[in-house]
Amino acid sequence: MIAPDKPWFTYLCPGAGHAPHHVFKEWADKYAGKFDMGYEKYREVVLERQKSMGIVPPDTELSPINPYLDVKGPQGEPWPLQDTVRPWDSLNDEEKKLFCRMAEVFAGFLSYTDAQIGRILDYLEESGQLDNTIIVVISDNGASGEGGPNGSVNEGKFFNGYIDTVEESMKLFDHLGGPQTYNHYPIGWAMAFNTPYKLFKRYASHEGGIADTAIISWPAGITAHGEVRDNYVNVADITPTVYELLGMTPPDTVKGITQKPLDGVSFKAALDDPAADTGKQTQFYAMLGTRGIWHEGWFANTIHAATPAGWSHFDADRWELFHIEKDRSQCHDLAAEYPDKLEELKALWYSEAAKYNGLPLSDLNIVETMMRSRPYLVTERSTYIYYPDCADVGIGAAAEIRGRSFAVVADVTVDTTGAEGVLFKQGGAHGGHVLFIQDGRLHYVYNFLGERQQLLSSVGPIPLGRHLLGVRYARTGTVPNSHTPLGDLMMYFDHHEVGALADVTTHPGTFGLAGAGITVGHNGGSPVSSRYKAPFAFTGGTIAQVTIDLSGRPYEDVEKELALAFSRD
Numbered sequence: 305m306i307a308p309d310k311p312w313f314t315y316l317c318p319g320a321g322h323a324p325h326h327v328f329k330e331w332a333d334k335y336a337g338k339f340d341m342g343y344e345k346y347r348e349v350v351l352e353r354q355k356s357m358g359i360v361p362p363d364t365e366l367s368p369i370n371p372y373l374d375v376k377g378p379q380g381e382p383w384p385l386q387d388t389v390r391p392w393d394s395l396n397d398e399e400k401k402l403f404c405r406m407a408e409v410f411a412g413f414l415s416y417t418d419a420q421i422g423r424i425l426d427y428l429e430e431s432g433q434l435d436n437t438i439i440v441v442i443s444d445n446g447a448s449g450e451g452g453p454n455g456s457v458n459e460g461k462f463f464n465g466y467i468d469t470v471e472e473s474m475k476l477f478d479h480l481g482g483p484q485t486y487n488h489y490p491i492g493w494a495m496a497f498n499t500p501y502k503l504f505k506r507y508a509s510h511e512g513g514i515a516d517t518a519i520i521s522w523p524a525g526i527t528a529h530g531e532v533r534d535n536y537v538n539v540a541d542i543t544p545t546v547y548e549l550l551g552m553t554p555p556d557t558v559k560g561i562t563q564k565p566l567d568g569v570s571f572k573a574a575l576d577d578p579a580a581d582t583g584k585q586t587q588f589y590a591m592l593g594t595r596g597i598w599h600e601g602w603f604a605n606t607i608h609a610a611t612p613a614g615w616s617h618f619d620a621d622r623w624e625l626f627h628i629e630k631d632r633s634q635c636h637d638l639a640a641e642y643p644d645k646l647e648e649l650k651a652l653w654y655s656e657a658a659k660y661n662g663l664p665l666s667d668l669n670i671v672e673t674m675m676r677s678r679p680y681l682v683t684e685r686s687t688y689i690y691y692p693d694c695a696d697v698g699i700g701a702a703a704e705i706r707g708r709s710f711a712v713v714a715d716v717t718v719d720t721t722g723a724e725g726v727l728f729k730q731g732g733a734h735g736g737h738v739l740f741i742q743d744g745r746l747h748y749v750y751n752f753l754g755e756r757q758q759l760l761s762s763v764g765p766i767p768l769g770r771h772l773l774g775v776r777y778a779r780t781g782t783v784p785n786s787h788t789p790l791g792d793l794m795m796y797f798d799h800h801e802v803g804a805l806a807d808v809t810t811h812p813g814t815f816g817l818a819g820a821g822i823t824v825g826h827n828g829g830s831p832v833s834s835r836y837k838a839p840f841a842f843t844g845g846t847i848a849q850v851t852i853d854l855s856g857r858p859y860e861d862v863e864k865e866l867a868l869a870f871s872r873d
Contacts, residue, residue, distance in 0.1 A: 347496050384609050
């Protein structure tokens with residue numbers, strides 16, 4: 305160690321349990337058959353186990369699996385299908401098989417992650433550091449409902465407004481948990497993994513979206529071991545607690561910069577004394593159009609479908625009131641019985657919203673959110689230039705082509721008739737686009753949500769020498785009854801059109817949450833097209849640069865500007 309006399313800090317953020325649920329098959333197989341009872345029976349089993357362990361009070365009730373199925377939006381909209389659990393008894397054998405395997409993969413994913421955390425703990429024990437190390441293990445939200453009613457083999461569909469079908473998922477059944485999928489379990493398991501609570505991630509209005517178990521260990525500093533605490537604690541309370549455990553006062557300034565006051569409250573006293581009062585009084589919640597507030601054992605919340613429902617009309621929301629100290633699973637709405645208490649908490653919510661920038665409220669649907677203009681890591685412009693073997697340019701900094709016309713133009717010198725490989729790619733196997741040379745011809749594939757690889761190939765071979773090779777996508781409209789952009793593709797060698805493809809669909813939203821960046825000269829990550837194996841690096845020539853044009857000008861203008869640039873070389 306460089307400075308063994310100083311404390312060390314590690315912030316470990318594994319991908320688990322976020323989708324995709326990727327794990328070695330043998331880890332998933334450990335759970336074969338464990339979920340065959342279905343998610344409704346599983347909830348019953350888990351609740352009884354929670355009670356026996358003292359994690360929830362003995363009188364805790366199990367919330368309904370579809371608690372708001374009869375709720376309508378302000379304009380008569382039904383409760384979102386995306387957020388609706390399919391009853392286990394309504395599934396056929398194939399669906400049950402698929403849903404069980406998705407749960408097995410997820411369980412293996414978590415167990416594998418636990419094993420890696422265990423390796424760290426083993427090292428701390430072996431090196432004599434475990435007793436004097438403060439360890440906090442916590443998740444960031446409740447189990448995710450983004451897999452929809454059928455689960456998903458490509459979570460990118462959710463972020464583009466699509467729901468997976470069982471038929472499509474079954475085609476990849478044997479690949480669940482592997483790189484061929486971007487998999488997520490169905491929403492029924494989200495409810496099960498949030499037992500006994502209502503709803504799931506995205507809902508700040510209910511415990512299923514915001515309640516997590518926290519595990520805290522410090523053998524040398526906490527006298528209690530292996531005990532359960534029931535105090536209401538928020539993640540904002542962790543830092544004040546650690547400061548107090550260490551006997552430190554948070555600094556007012558850091559390197560001359562004034563620090564904001566901490567929002568949380570220390571719960572140090574409760575670590576050793578379950579009856580201790582931490583002094584915490586209020587906790588504010590708001591996310592994706594949903595609202596909630598905890599205050600002195602009571603919880604008020606709205607019933608509002610979260611993004612991507614897009615209900616809006618927040619003044620029409622119905623509020624619920626729960627004495628959550630006694631009704632942990634929010635089963636008994638007391639709004640009618642205690643109207644004054646509800647009004648008190650509603651007013652407090654608005655007061656806290658002003659304090660924590662919780663207004664204005666927004667519940668844009670997922671496609672509207674993805675297509676919305678937002679702060680960008682780079683200055684937005686009409687032309688982006690990328691060079692060979694550059695580091696993967698992530699989606700937060702790359703040219704933003706979604707929902708618009710665009711051109712991809714590669715400045716390439718072809719030395720041999722055997723030249724081949726990727727010139728440009730953005731995205732991956734679950735959605736993206738790629739320009740590449742194969743068998744002497746230029747090819748472009750737009751991979752729509754991993755389901756449809758729309759291929760345009762040049763009618764003839766690429767001539768030797770230096771050329772501008774590219775495609776132009778001209779958006780013509782939208783697929784009927786959807787947000788999906790529709791347009792026409794044209795392929796060019798220099799000034800000459802060498803191919804065209806009509807009615808090409810492109811993503812209204814993102815290509816992916818990770819690993820979907822831009823690379824030039826090779827396919828980093830998973831292959832966009834099944835016509836080659838990654839990385840399929842370009843050989844037999846030289847790539848000077850690749851230009852992405854978003855100006856909306858005719859392709860020829862872009863090409864002529866690049867040709868003019870050649871003359872200055």
